[in-house]
Every structure is written in C-alpha cells, then in structure tokens.
Amino acid sequence: xxxxxxxxxxxxxxxxxxxxxxxxxxxxxxxxxxxxxxxxxxxxxxxxxxxxxxxxxxxxxxxxxxxxxxxxxxxxxxxxxxxxxxxxxxxxxxxxxxxxxxxxxxxxxxxxxxxxxxxxxxxxxxxxxxxxxxxxxxxxxxxxxxxxxxxxxxxxxxxxxxxxxxxxxxxxxxxxxxxxxxxxxxxxxxxxxxxxxxxxxxxxxxxxxxxxxxxxxxxxxxxxxxxxxxxxxxxxxxxxxxxxxxxxxxxxxxxxxxxxxxxxxxxxxxxxxxxxxxxxxxxxxxxxxxxxxxxxxxxxxxxxxxxxxxxxxxxxxxxxxxxxxxxxxxxxxxxxxxxxxxx
Amino acid sequence: xxxxxxxxxxxxxxxxxxxxxxxxxxxxxxxxxxxxxxxxxxxxxxxxxxxxxxxxxxxxxxxxxxxxxxxxxxxxxxxxxxxxxxxxxxxxxxxxxxxxxxxxxxxxxxxxxxxxxxxxxxxxxxxxxxxxxxxxxxxxxxxxxxxxxxxxxxxxxxxxxxxxxxxxxxxxxxxxxxxxxxxxxxxxxxxxxxxxxxxxxxxxxxxxxxxxxxxxxxxxxxxxxxxxxxxxxxxxxxxxxxxxxxxxxxxxxxxxxxxxxxxxxxxxxxxxxxxxxxxxxxxxxxxxxxxxxxxxxxxxxxxxxxxxxxxxxxxx
Numbered sequence: 001x002x003x004x005x006x007x008x009x010x011x012x013x014x015x016x017x018x019x020x021x022x023x024x025x026x027x028x029x030x031x032x033x034x035x036x037x038x039x040x041x042x043x044x045x046x047x048x049x050x051x052x053x054x055x056x057x058x059x060x061x062x063x064x065x066x067x068x069x070x071x072x073x074x075x076x077x078x079x080x081x082x083x084x085x086x087x088x089x090x091x092x093x094x095x096x097x098x099x100x101x102x103x104x105x106x107x108x109x110x111x112x113x114x115x116x117x118x119x120x121x122x123x124x125x126x127x128x129x130x131x132x133x134x135x136x137x138x139x140x141x142x143x144x145x146x147x148x149x150x151x152x153x154x155x156x157x158x159x160x161x162x163x164x165x166x167x168x169x170x171x172x173x174x175x176x177x178x179x180x181x182x183x184x185x186x187x188x189x190x191x192x193x194x195x196x197x198x199x200x201x202x203x204x205x206x207x208x209x210x211x212x213x214x215x216x217x218x219x220x221x222x223x224x225x226x227x228x229x230x231x232x233x234x235x236x237x238x239x240x241x242x243x244x245x246x247x248x249x250x251x252x253x254x255x256x257x258x259x260x261x262x263x264x265x266x267x268x269x270x271x272x273x274x275x276x277x278x279x280x281x282x283x284x285x286x287x288x289x290x291x292x293x294x295x296x297x298x299x300x301x302x303x304x305x306x307x308x309x310x311x312x313x314x315x316x317x318x319x320x321x322x323x324x325x326x327x328x329x330x331x332x333x334x335x336x337x338x339x340x341x342x343x
Numbered sequence: 344x345x346x347x348x349x350x351x352x353x354x355x356x357x358x359x360x361x362x363x364x365x366x367x368x369x370x371x372x373x374x375x376x377x378x379x380x381x382x383x384x385x386x387x388x389x390x391x392x393x394x395x396x397x398x399x400x401x402x403x404x405x406x407x408x409x410x411x412x413x414x415x416x417x418x419x420x421x422x423x424x425x426x427x428x429x430x431x432x433x434x435x436x437x438x439x440x441x442x443x444x445x446x447x448x449x450x451x452x453x454x455x456x457x458x459x460x461x462x463x464x465x466x467x468x469x470x471x472x473x474x475x476x477x478x479x480x481x482x483x484x485x486x487x488x489x490x491x492x493x494x495x496x497x498x499x500x501x502x503x504x505x506x507x508x509x510x511x512x513x514x515x516x517x518x519x520x521x522x523x524x525x526x527x528x529x530x531x532x533x534x535x536x537x538x539x540x541x542x543x544x545x546x547x548x549x550x551x552x553x554x555x556x557x558x559x560x561x562x563x564x565x566x567x568x569x570x571x572x573x574x575x576x577x578x579x580x581x582x583x584x585x586x587x588x589x590x591x592x593x594x595x596x597x598x599x600x601x602x603x604x605x606x607x608x609x610x611x612x613x614x615x616x617x618x619x620x621x622x623x624x625x626x627x628x629x630x631x632x633x634x635x636x637x638x639x640x641x642x643x644x645x646x647x648x649x650x651x652x653x654x655x656x657x658x659x
Contacts, residue, residue, distance in 0.1 A: 050558050072557040079558040081551045089573040102560030148559070 003028045003188070004049060004077075004156050009058030011044055011212075018044040020212040021058070026156065029186045031179070033199040035235055036209035042192040045209070046158045049190065050079050062155050073104050078149035080159040085145045086133040092144055093129040096120065099152050119147045122181060139170040146178070150185075159191045163198065175201060196236050200224070208232045230333040233262050239293060239304040242268075246328060248298060251278065254328050255336045262327035262335075265306040269322040270294065270313070277320040282313050296321075378634065385627035392623040406440075407624025409433045411450055411615065411632075415442040449611065450629060457591065457607040458636070459522055464529035465586040469579055471530070472537025473545075477567065479538070480545040481553075491542075494535045502532065503595055513600055522605045525597070529590040536589075537582050544578025545571065580647035584640065591637055608633045 005025040011018045019041040026032045034042045047053040049060055051072035059068040067075045078099070079085075086095050096116045100107045107115070120126040123143040128136060133144065142162060149157050162178075163171045179202045182189055193199055199206050200220045207217040208231075216228040227233035233241045246258040254261060271277060278298060286293035287309065294313055296303040298321065307313060328336040355363070383399070384392050385408065391401035415437055426443070429435040437444050475494075479487055509528065510519075518524030548571060556566035572579075594609040601607065612629045615622055 050554075052554050052558070071562065072554070073560045073562060075558075077558060079555060081555060083551070085551050085555045087552060087570060087573075098556070099559035102556075103562070103565060104560030148555075152559070 003030075003063070004190070005061045006045070006049065007059045007061065009045075009048055009055045009060065011048060011053055011055050017212045019048065019055075022212070022214050024207060024214060024217065026188055026190050029188055031182050031189045031191065031202055031204045032207060033191045033193060033203035033205075034207045034209055035193060035196065035199045037194055039211075040209040041212035042194075042209055043160050044212070046079070046160050046190065046192055049075075049156070050077050050158055051075050052079075073102070076155045078152050078154040078157050080145050080149050080157065080162045082161045083165050085148070086136075086141055088132070088134045090133060091129065092120075092125065092131050092133055092136070095133050095144055096129075096147050096151055099148060105152075115151050119150045122150070123147045123177070139166055139174070142166055142170075142174065146174075150181070156188045156190060159189060161193050161195075162191075164193070164195070171195075171198075178202065196238070200236065208235055227262075227327070227335055229335060230260055230262060230329040233264075233327055233329075233335070237264050239265060239306070241327070242303045242305070243329075244298070244301050244303070248278070248301065249323060249326065252323055252326070255338065257330045258328035258336055259331045260329040260333070262329060263303065263305075263323065264327075265304075267324050267326045268303070268305045269324065270296075270305070270307055270311065271320040271322055273318040273320055275320040275322075277322050280319055280321050282315055282317040282319060284315055285313055381627045381630050385624055385631045387624050387627075389622060389624055392627070404624070405433075406436060407622070407626075407628040409436055410622055410625040411628045412448055413437070414445045414448050415440075416445045417442050449606075450632075453606055453608055453611040454632065456522060456525075456601075456605055457609075457633070460525045460529065460605070460607055461587055461590040463522070463526040464533060464590045465583050467526065467530040468533035468537045468586045469541075469583050471534050472541045472582065473572075473575065473579060475534075475538045476541035476545050477571065479542050481550065491539070494538050497535050498532070506595065506599055509596070510599055518600075520601050520603055520605045525601060525605050525607070528596060528600070529586075529593065533586040533589055537586060540582045540585065541575070541578055544575050544582075548574045577647045580644045584644055587640060588637060 003026060005023070007023055009022045010020055022041070022045060024032075024045070034045060036042050044053060048055050049062075051060075051067065051070060051074075055068065059066050061067065062075060062077065087098065090098065093116060096119060097112045099105070100112045100115060116129070117126070120129055123146065125140055125143050125147065128140060128144075133141065136144065142165065146159075146162060149159075163174055166174065175198055181187070182202075191198075191202065203220055205217060206220055206223045208215045208223060210231055216223060216232045218226075223232060224236050227236070230243055234243065242263040243260050244263065246254045246261045249261050273279070280296040280298040280303065282294060283297050283302070284295040285307075286295075290309070292307045292309050292311075292313070294305055294307045296305065296319070313319070325338070328338060330336055383401075386403045386405065387398070387401045388404045388406055391398050392407075394401075413433070418441060420441065423438060423441060423443070426438075429438045434444060478484060479491060484490065513519045513524055513528075516524075518527070552570045552574065553563070553566040556570045557563060561569060592609060593607075597607045598610045601610065608629070612626060612633065615625045615629055
C-alpha cells in the first residue's frame with residue numbers, strides 16, 4: 001500500500017477538457033471518493049492514474065515514483081471497472097487468478113490457489129469458483145471483479161462505479177462489505193461514483209469534480225456542512241438542497257453579498273399556519289413510510305423538504321416556515337462563511 | 344405460463360412455426376437436390392448417367408471414382424487376353440471395359456493444390472485481417488475511415504477487370520502457375536473481407552477486457568492473445584469460412600494463372616474427359632470429393648458461423 005498523487009494533470013479529448021489542472025493526493029490507507037455527475041472527469045482521472053490514458057501535461061506519482069510515462073502493467077495499480085471486466089471465456093477461479101498469472105508477476109500455482117481461496121471466502125463466492133464467469137448473477141460478477149483486484153496487493157485500488165450496475169439491496173450490502181474490507185486490510189482506494197450515499201458512507205475524504213476541475217476536497221462532513229459553493233452543496237443531501245433567491249429570506253437578515261440561499265431539509269421547520277414566519281402552501285406530499293417528502297410553494301418558488309409523517313400535512317394546507325441557519329452563496333455561487341458554518 | 348405464451352408477442356405461434364418450418368424444408372430440398380444428384384451420378388455407370396429419362400435409382404458402380412483416379416488406355420481383346428489376370432477389383436473393372444490402367448490421374452495433386460492454396464490463403468488472410476482489424480478498432484489510425492474505404496474498394500470491381508494486369512504481373516515476377524502466387528492472390532482478395540468482418544467482431548469486444556488485463560500486468564500484445572483472441576474466435580471462424588469458400592471455389596483466376604503445378608480443382612474438373620465425351624460419373628465423383636471438405640469445415644464450425652453471422656446485429 002502506498003500513497004498516490006496527481007500533480008497539475010490535464011487531459012483533453014479533441015476539443016473537450018476532460019481533466020483540467022487537477023492535483024490530488026491520496027494518503028496510504030485512505031479511502032477517497034471522487035463525486036460528480038457524468039462527464040465531470042472522474043473516470044478519466046482514474047484512467048490517468050492507471051496509465052490507460054496519458055496526461056497532456058502534469059505528472060502521476062505512485063509511491064513517490066513518477067510513473068507518468070510508464071505502461072499500465074508497470075504501475076502496480078488495480079482497476080475495478082464499472083462492468084464488462086470479467087473474461088467470459090474463463091471460470092471464476094481463472095478470472096481471479098488472471099492477474100497473478102501475468103508475466104509481470106508469475107506467482108507459483110500453490111500460492112495463487114491460496115490467495116484466490118482467501119479472496120473468494122472474503123467475498124462469499126467460494127462456492128462459485130468452478131463456474132463460468134457468465135453463469136453468475138450480477139452481484140456475484142461484481143464481487144468477482146472486485147476480487148480480481150483484491151488478489152493483488154497493489155499500491156492503490158482504483159474503482160470506477162463498481163456498484164452502479166447492481167440493484168439497491170445488493171449495492172447497500174457490497175458497500176458495507178467493501179468498507180469493511182478496506183478497514184481490515186488497510187488498503188488505499190480511489191473510488192469514483194455519482195452516488196452520494198456511497199460517497200458519504202465509505203469515504204475518508206470526498207473530492208467533488210465538475211467539468212474536469214476538482215472543486216472541493218474534504219471529509220464527508222466538511223463537504224456536507226461547509227460546501228465551498230452552491231454546486232458542491234447540490235451534490236449531497238436527499239432531497240437535494242433547495243437553492244432560492246436570497247431576498248425571499250429577507251426576514252432572516254442574510255449577509256449583504258448573498259444572492260442565493262441554500263436550504264437543506266434540516267434548515268426548514270414546518271409550523272402550523274397560526275405561527276409567525278414566511279407563509280408557504282403545501283403543494284404535494286409523497287409518503288415514503290418512515291418519512292414524507294413535502295413539496296411546498298414559497299411565493300412562486302418550489303421547495304422540497306422532509307417531514308415527520310406524524311405531522312399530518314395534505315395538499316393545499318397553508319403552513320408557516322422557520323429557517324435555521326441556512327447556507328448563503330454569493331453572486332458567483334461561492335458560499336459566504338457565516339458564524340454557524342465556521343464552527 | 345403456456346396459455347399466456349400462446350398469445351405472446353415475442354413467441355411465434357404454432358401456425359407461424361409450421362409455415363416457417365415448411366418454407367425452410369422447401370428451400371433445403373431445392374438447395375440440396377443438385378448436390379444429391381451429383382452424389383448419385385458419381386455412383387452411376389456412364390450409360391446410366393446420360394440415359395433419358397434420367398434414372399434416379401440405377402445400378403450402382405464405382406467406375407466414376409476409378410476413372411477419376413486413373414488414366415486408362417483402350418486395348419485390343421487379343422492384347423488384353425495376353426495379360427496376366429487382374430490383381431485388384433479396380434483393375435478388373437477397367438479390364439471389363441477393354442482398357443488397362445496406364446497410371447494415376449492428376450486429381451490427387453490438384454486436390455492437394457486446392458487444399459494448400461485454399462487453407463494457406465485463408466490462414467494468411469485471417470491473420471492479417473485480425474491484426475489490421477484490431478488496429479483499426481483500437482488505435483487512432485490516421486485517415487482510418489479513408490483506409491477502410493480503400494480496403495473495401497478493392498472488392499468493388501469485378502475480378503476479371505484486373506485479370507490481365509495480374510497475369511502480366513505474375514508472369515514478370517515468375518509467379519504464374521505457382522502455389523505461392525495463388526496463395527498471395529487469394530489472400531489479397533480475401534484480406535479486405537477479413538478486415539471488415541473482423542473489425543465488426545472486435546469492435547463488439549469491450550475495451551475494458553484488454554484494459555483490465557493491461558492494468559493486471561500484461562502488455563498490450565499479451566492482452567491481445569490472452570483476452571481478445573479467445574473472445575474473437577467466433578468471428579475468426581466465420582471469417583475463415585467465408586475466405587475459404589471464396590478461395591476454394593475461385594475459377595477465373597485459377598484458369599488464367601494455373602495450368603499444371605499449381606492448378607486447383609475448379610479448372611481441373613471440367614476437363615475430366617472420358618472416351619467420346621465427358622465422363623459424367625467421373626466429373627460427379629470429382630465434384631463430390633471437391634465439396635466434401637467445405638461441407639465438413641462448415642458443419643464443424645456451424646455453431647460459430649451461426650453466431651458469427653448474427654453477431655453485431657444484436658446488442659447484448
């Protein structure tokens with residue numbers, strides 16, 4: 001295990017900047033998640049580290065060694081692809097043994113068997129070793145794909161949305177498992193996702209990317225509570241943060257430069273109409289069982305928040321709102337540091 | 344479930360299946376009948392083979408095959424009587440027609456020529472085609488589209504249009520009537536087909552396979568052999584069949600460029616002449632032997648061929 005860093009790396013595809021002046025360090029044993037929408041440059045970043053793409057400028061350093069010009073095979077990284085990465089012509093066992101049999105390593109077969117067995121146990125696919133890779137369920141395939149990375153002890157594991165093709169239940173299961181394995185083995189992982197739950201639950205640090213630029217890097221709490229910009233704030237939270245014009249909250253005396261106010265569900269309290277405060281009308285209520293998604297109209301602006309099902313709201317109700325220390329953003333979308341958020 | 348399936352949109356109805364089956368059977372009969380006729384003719388006596396109305400069932404005879412493999416001379420009954428009695432069944436058969444065997448015919452060397460040239464050119468075309476198709480599929484080849492079009496354009500003219508230039512070229516290079524020359528010629532014709540077919544197959548193989556292998560410690564070449572080739576085997580088999588069928592059946596260039604040492608079966612068969620005209624049972628015997636290898640090759644690879652033809656049409 002070792003640390004990796006990208007120094008001022010840029011990569012263009014044709015006229016599109018996939019990654020721009022990106023610098024990022026991942027410490028030994030750290031789990032870093034890159035979060036961003038499709039096309040933000042997450043996958044390109046991983047591919048640059050793996051050596052599947054060569055940067056236009058900047059350098060890639062693994063274990064203190066500049067590997068920018070090296071072939072993927074020489075870099076000592078493991079890559080888990082989003083899909084397709086199992087060889088359909090091989091059995092599960094041979095798929096798992098494949099990296100260990102590479103000319104770069106050439107382990108002896110007894111060692112390979114032990115190693116594959118161990119990893120198969122760890123991922124609960126011990127019974128499936130003799131199966132063809134194509135005879136597995138989606139979840140099992142993804143486990144094998146992760147297993148194929150785990151049989152090695154590379155400097156870093158690069159994972160490109162490894163759970164995105166799975167159903168919700170399996171995703172939750174493997175998420176926990178992956179985090180457990182990472183803790184147990186102390187591995188370094190750089191993980192790409194657009195799923196905020198994966199990012200929040202697994203990451204030691206989250207890096208938020210937009211259009212090839214790393215906007216903010218910090219712990220999940222930092223990113224959630226002290227987002228650098230409205231863009232970062234909108235990446236996390238369900239339902240997503242409500243961004244509205246600041247003058248709507250004139251009663252809260254927002255900072256002078258504030259143009260936009262960000263209201264997460266915990267910033268909004270719904271009170272009965274007889275209490276003082278800004279008036280809103282309930283537009284729609286989605287019942288999720290343990291909680292309700294309430295769609296409100298504050299003047300003409302839609303607002304989505306959570307409410308306790310005990311609070312019996314229905315469409316058409318008039319309510320009063322209370323706002324608790326919301327986030328303020330200035331004209332360029334940067335967050336204005338206020339007292340609460342500084343702590 | 345069965346009651347539901349009867350009205351399923353995806354599942355063809357019983358009637359549709361029956362009609363489909365009948366259409367396929369009709370087509371199969373039409374397609375197989377000439378082959379069957381050739382096969383039957385090869386076992387007829389020369390007289391039966393040209394009798395009118397044609398005889399479907401006739402006295403069976405292997406004379407066609409004996410005549411195909413031998414050259415014979417007619418002798419006077421006095422001379423034949425002076426010979427020692429025939430040693431083998433085929434000598435007896437020939438003797439009964441008042442002839443003696445003068446020696447083997449040229450069918451075996453011609454058949455070997457067909458095998459060497461057909462399989463040799465197929466092997467070369469598929470090898471070159473696979474490598475070229477991989478490059479076109481995976482690398483940013485400058486002017487890739489133009490090059491691919493150029494490769495395809497070599498098949499746009501009728502082959503006979505280039506017959507004379509090729510004939511002159513071969514004569515100057517000393518390739519006329521050589522197996523090497525024919526292998527090179529058929530490879531050149533087939534390689535364009537191979538590149539185009541195989542590019543389709545290789546495009547279908549996700550890059551992630553090789554990339555995973557490369558990250559796992561394999562070089563690109565090793566990843567190509569370990570991962571891409573096994574995945575492409577279906578496409579390679581299908582391509583090989585198409586190339587082989589072309590090289591095997593090619594007639595025009597074979598007539599023009601070969602006469603002896605490198606002559607293949609197609610120009611040889613029509614010139615199997617018996618006494619007083621075409622020896623039809625012998626011609627039929629040659630044709631039967633000629634289509635057997637392709638039949639065998641196709642039957643052996645039929646699973647790959649079927650998958651190969653539908654490959655690329657269906658998204659997984």
